[in-house]
Amino acid sequence: MRKANFIVSGVFTAFALLIIALSLTFPPSNHGVPGPGIFPFIIAALIIISAVALLITTLIAGPKLDSKIDLRSKNIINVYITMAGLVVYTVLLPMVGFITTTTVMLYLYIRWFSKRSWWKCAVISLLFTLAIYFLFGLVLNVPMRFGLVL
C-alpha cells in the first residue's frame, strides 16, 4: 500500500500540473468575475495539497503498518486478461456488429470461467445476446444494427 500511495500521489500531482498548465491558457478573469480557468486551477491546487498530505501521512505511518496489494497473482492476471478482452471487444463491436461480436465474446468468457460443454456455452451466449438485442433494439428503440455483419 505504501508504494501504491507514493505512485498515486505522483500520478495525481502530475494530473494537477497538467490541469494548471492548460487552465493558464484559458481567457482571464473579467472585472473580478472568474474566467473559465480559475475553478480548475483551485481544484488542481487542492489535488496537489491532498497528494502531498497522502505522501506525508504514508511516510509518517512508516513501513510497519504497510499492507501488500496483490497485483501479480494468478487471480489478478485473469482480471487483466478480461480487461484486454473487453478492450478488443469494444474496438471490434462497431466494425463487426453486435450479435456476432457479443455472442463470440460471451462464449469465450463463459467457456473460460465455467468449463461447461461447448454447446451449452454457445446456447447461453446466443440466447442472452438475442434477448439484449431485442430488448434494446425493438422495445427501447436503440439503434443496434451496425457493423459489417450484424
Next chain:
Amino acid sequence: MLLEVLTNVFTVQIFFFIILGVFTGICIGALPGLTATMGVALVLPLTFGMEATPGILLLIGVYVGAIYGGSISAILLRTPGTPAAAATVLDGYEFSKRGESGRALGISTVSSFLGGLVSVTALWLISPQLAKLALRFSAPEFFLLAVFGLSIIASISGNSLAKGVLCGALGISISFIGIDSITGYARFTFHNINLLSGMSFIPVMIGLFAMSQAFSTIENIFTPDEVSQKVSKVWPTKADWKIILKTAPLSGVIGTIIGIVPGAGAEIGAFVSYSQAKRISRHPELFGTGITEGIAAPEGGNNGVTGGALIPMLTMGVPGDAVAAILIGALTVQGLQPGPLLFTEHTTLVYSIFLGMFIANLTMLVLGLSSLKLFVKVLSVPKSILTPMIFILCVVGSYAINTSFFDVGVMLFFGILGYFLQKADFSVSPAVLGLILGPMAEANFRRALLMSEGSYSIFFNSPIAWVFLILTIFTLAMPYVTAFLKKRRMQNA
C-alpha cells in the same frame, strides 16, 4: 393535486414497473458481488425511453429491493449480498446454523419494510419543508452547500481524508471537460468533437460502480459458488413481532437521518442501528448469537437510508448516497433538474415518487414473504455466467444513452480506473458525487461573484451561508478531532 397523483400512480403500467423493479432489485441484492448501486446503474439505461414517473419508480424499486435482498445471502450464506447487509450477517447466519433461516428471513423482510416505511414518511414530511427553505438559496448558498456536500463526502468515505478529497477532486476535474456554461469556452477538449458536450456522467457511473465491481468478481471467478440451504416458515413468531415493532421503526429513524447526510450510505445506517440497538438492549451480550434484534436493527436501518438519501437529492440536488447520484442522472436524462424548483414545477411527479416509494416498500414486503423460496433459488445462478452478462449490460447501457461508442470507451476506461482505485483503497463514490456537485459548485461560485462584481464578501453575507461554512469546517476537522480523542483515551487507559 392529490387526485392527479393518485391517477398518475394507480395505473397498471406504474405497478408493473414497481413490481419489476423490486423483483429485479431483490435478485440483484441477493447475489453476492452485485450491489444496489450496481443494480440501479445497470437498470438505468432501460429508463431512457420511458416517461419520468415509471422510469424513476423502476429505479427506486430496484434500490429498495436490492437493499433488502442483500440480507438473503447474508443470512443463508454468511456473505452479505450488498455491503448494506454486512451487519445482518452477525446474527442472521446464527439463525441459519440453528436451522431457522426461514424465521430470520421473515424478520429481515418485516424489519426492512418498517424501516422503509419510516423513511418514506420522513421523505414525505421533511422534503417539502426543506424545498421551501432551499427556494431562499441563491448562488452563494448553493456554492457553499455544494462545498459542504463535497467536504462531508470526502471525510466519511474510505479510510483516508486525503484519498477521499483526491477522488472527489478527480470527479470535479472530469466535470470541467466541455464547453464552459458561462463563457462558452471549450475546456480540456483537446479538439475532440466527442468531448465538446462534456463527459456524459452515466457511462462514468456505470464504469465506476458496475464494471469495476464485475472486474473484482473475476478475481474469485474460479472459486466454487456456495450452496444455500432450504427455507421454510418465513412468518415471524408472536415474540418476534413484538421485538420487530419495537426495534425496526427506531432503526428506520436512525437510517433516515444517516441517509440525509450526503455520502453516508446504507451500510453505515445498518451498523449504527445495530450498535444503537445493542447499546439500549437489556441483554447486549446476546448480540451476535442469533437474536431477533440483531436482524431487525440493521435491516430497519439500511432500508431507512433509502428514503433519507432522496431528501437532499430531491430538495437541493445534493445526492445522499451513490444511488441517489445515479437517480440525479436519471432525472437529468428526463430533462428534470433536482432541486427546490422540482417541487413547484413538477409537484405531481414529486408526490408520485413519494407514493410510488411507499408502494415499492409494500411490494417488497409481499414479495419477500410470499416468494422467498424463488429468491433463494437465484443464489444458485453461477457467477461464471452472470459476470460476462454484466459486461454486456454495461456496454449496451453506456452505448444506449447517446448511441455513441465513445461512451462505451469512457465506461471501460472508468471501469478499469475504478478497479485500480479500489485496489489502492480508494472509495469511488466521491468521484461520482464530485462529478455531480462540481458543476453546481463552479457555476454558483462564478454566478455569485458576478452578482457581487467580484467581491468575495458575498459568501459571508447570509446566515444560511454561515451555517454551511461552519458545517464544512466542522466536517473537515471531525476526522482529526476523533482521531485525537481516540488517541488520548487510549493513552489514559
